[in-house]
Amino acid sequence: MRRADPARVDDLVARARGGEPRAVARLVSLVEDAPVGGSEILRQVMAALAPYGGRAHVVGLTGAPGVGKSTTTSALVRELRAADRRVAVLAVDPSSPFSGGALLGDRIRMTDHATDRGVFIRSMASRGHLGGLSWSTPQALRVLDAAGFDVVLVETVGVGQSEVEIASLADSTVVLLAPGMGDGIQAAKAGILEIGDLYVVNKADREGAGRVRRDLRGMLRLADRSPDAWQPPVLATVSQTGKGVDALVAALDEHHAWLSSSGELARRRTRRAREEIEAIAVETLRARWARVGAEEELGRLAAAVVAGESDPYAAADSLLDR
Amino acid sequence: MRRADPARVDDLVARARGGEPRAVARLVSLVEDAPVGGSEILRQVMAALAPYGGRAHVVGLTGAPGVGKSTTTSALVRELRAADRRVAVLAVDPSSPFSGGALLGDRIRMTDHATDRGVFIRSMASRGHLGGLSWSTPQALRVLDAAGFDVVLVETVGVGQSEVEIASLADSTVVLLAPGMGDGIQAAKAGILEIGDLYVVNKADREGAGRVRRDLRGMLRLADRSPDAWQPPVLATVSQTGKGVDALVAALDEHHAWLSSSGELARRRTRRAREEIEAIAVETLRARWARVGAEEELGRLAAAVVAGESDPYAAADSLLDR
Structure with a gap:
């Protein structure tokens, strides 16, 4: 389908909306392969998708290498599926197991979801070695949104621009931390205090997790927020065992409800x-x-x-x- | 000087070219304060500077927090001054002592150069907390170049986009490493293998420095370079004591000579x-x-x-x- 064919575009969009994984995958590839600035066919796809967007809750997950982003993503998928919610995962992370740069254990863990039609998992190339989001990420999100996923999880590596970029793309941004990652890194990443809607200290069964949570809460308190602004919670998880992931899903739902009722969701989406x-x-x-x-x-x-x-x-x- | 006044711009440019530090500082401020996209006065300044550029050797220094970028910058300034070369330092690093986020010891060290008219030191705001270079960095480099500095050192924090950006702005990019920084960081930063013209393992008197150099050389050998391409050297320094800094200056001069003779300098500057x-x-x-x-x-x-x-x-x- 190199040339634009409106009938086939409409057919593909209809099948993607019906939840056919191959049609969704096809549309994401089409978006990803389009040249920067778009193509005729991409323009047709975007026009065909336009009426069906705006339903999905787009959740960005970011954090330094080693904090357990992929394990947490996988645990979130399991928790959301248990509540029968359809989930898409977009991994924009060169070191993610979804991108193939994985430990065998992680890859096996993700294959748990491989035969579940309520789950769509896709890795996307990042821009450059430092993990900037690619030009096509917002358009890929439009595809997954229109395809009727309830939640779209975007996993980005927490080095460089990508974590700032994901905060501008997602409805809710989750910043993951873990104990024992070294003070130098945490200090260099003071910018994370401005991008998180939710903070999660993963590997909470390890020594030092309590201190990381306390320090983080202390730093967040210093930020000058208006009384009716969202107060980012600091949660604790052990994603490996699933502990605390139910509370994370509940906090995400709470944030989504706040976004809607406060008008912030409309503001963020218009800005985007x-x-x-x-x-x-x-x-x-x-x-x-x-x-x-x-x-x-x-x-x-x-x-x-x-x-x-x-x-x-x-x-x-x-x-x-x- | 809010409004454009051609006579005053010419006067300021003439004084900056004569090495007057206050005129140089004034021009850099003017560049930094201009709105994104420039202003009328910035356009005049750039037009007035145009004929005097292209002489300075622009050297970018990047590396993770803690490898000793500022100490190395200071040691390079001392070494270059000993050879009577004029040096400007542009620090685009929120954690740099030049930017005020410093240990007292570092700050005192930099004041060594405070009364030397052959040295100009300036910190610039970075774009966002992750250290992206600001819009005005290339224009600030044009000011320092036209002001007749032989070498302009640009120190950037080695997290995020800034290290890629500096590689596209500098004639020579120096990537600093140090032993004992943790394997996770080094692995996450595989991108550095593509941006360095010179690699420096600082704190070379510490345990593990030899291994970092060997590993780095091994990784660089894997890169597929044509035989007439520049082969990035891997140097060792103890910037605190100045050890090895003379060899670093010699390697920088060698790279500059190679850039000129190979035509690469013209290619890089045209691309920029x-x-x-x-x-x-x-x-x-x-x-x-x-x-x-x-x-x-x-x-x-x-x-x-x-x-x-x-x-x-x-x-x-x-x-x-x-």
């Missing part, structure tokens, strides 16, 4: 749509520049800047004047 | 100028959209996408059709 539209508009422009030969012009302008004959602003102006 | 021009063009467009009221239009379009009445691509098209 704005950013997505603007990014697509900018990339569409870039693609147009490439078509009208502005690429070569850009090369000439860059050479002039390097030679000291022009400066970047004057060069940008003459690029735009074309 | 292209990216800078394109980024400015895109931001200029955004600013124009804001002026013509496209901001409100974008809000309306985002609301339609959230309501399922439109999709992001259709919305981007109607934004561009304005």
Whole structure:
């Protein structure tokens, strides 16, 4: 299906909405394979999906390597399935077992869900080695949302930009920590205090877990929140055994209810749509520049800047004047 | 000097080129305070600086917190000053002593250079808590280059995007490591193998330094480099005492000579100028959209996408059709 065929797009969307895993997988691949800035067929798919979005609860999970993100994701899937809720997992993490960079144990654990039609698991390439989310992540979320999953879990590696990016994409962001990860790392990651809607100290049966929770609560108290703002809870889990995962699901539901009743859900989703539209508009422009030969012009302008004959602003102006 | 005054801009540029520290500091502030996408005065400053660039050797230093970036930067400054070379330091690192987040010892160490007119030290705000370089970093580098510094050292915290970004901005990228930093971190940072032109194992007097060097050399050997490509050396320093810093300066000079003779310097600088021009063009467009009221239009379009009445691509098209 290289060329756009509206009838086939509609058929694929209908099958994906009916819960057919292969149709969902096909649409996610289509989104992932589209060039930056989109393609004709992607435009058709997005138009066909538009009326069916907005139902899924998008949950981002982030945390440093070793805190147990994948184990927690797997435990969440099990807990949500037990309540008969449909779950999709999008793993944007080069080191995730879903992405193949796994310990055998983790991979076996995930195959628990392999034959369950209420679960869809997909790994996505990250942008670069430091785990930035790829251009197509928001569009893949639109596919999974329209396909009727109740919860979409997005697992990202907690180094670099991806954790900030996921906080801007998800309805609820869960920041995972674990005892014994070294003070240096935790300190360097002070930014996590601004992105979490929920904090989870995993491996809570290990020494030092209580201190991590206390420290975290202390740091969160210092943040200046208005009284009617959401107060991020600090939970404890042992995801390996499933302990505390029921409370995590309950806290996620509570956050979702708060998002809806406070109007914050609509605000977050509108802001997200704005950013997505603007990014697509900018990339569409870039693609147009490439078509009208502005690429070569850009090369000439860059050479002039390097030679000291022009400066970047004057060069940008003459690029735009074309 | 809020409004653009060509005579005063020329005067400021002339004084900065004459090595007057206050004029250099003023220009860097001007660059840093300009809105994303630039301002009229920034455009004038960049035009006035254009003919004087391209001389400085821009060296990026990156590495995880705790490897000794600031100590190494300070030792490099001392070594370069001993050879009577003018040095500027741009610290884009929230945890750097130059940025004020310092141990007292480090701060005192840097004041060694405080009265030396051949040294200019400046910290710059990073973008977000994870240390992404700010929009204005390339322009600040243009100021320091035109001001006649022989070497510009850019210190970035080695978490997140900043280390990839600095590799795209610097002529030579130095990746610092240290023994005893934990295998988890090193593994998570496999991306560093692609960005370093030089690798330095600092704290080389500590246990395990030999192994870090051997492991690193082994990993670098696995990279598939063409025979005439630069082979990144793996050096050892004890920056606290200055040991090995002379060899680091020699290796930096060697890399600079290789960059020039191989044509790679011109290629890197042209690529960098292209990216800078394109980024400015895109931001200029955004600013124009804001002026013509496209901001409100974008809000309306985002609301339609959230309501399922439109999709992001259709919305981007109607934004561009304005």
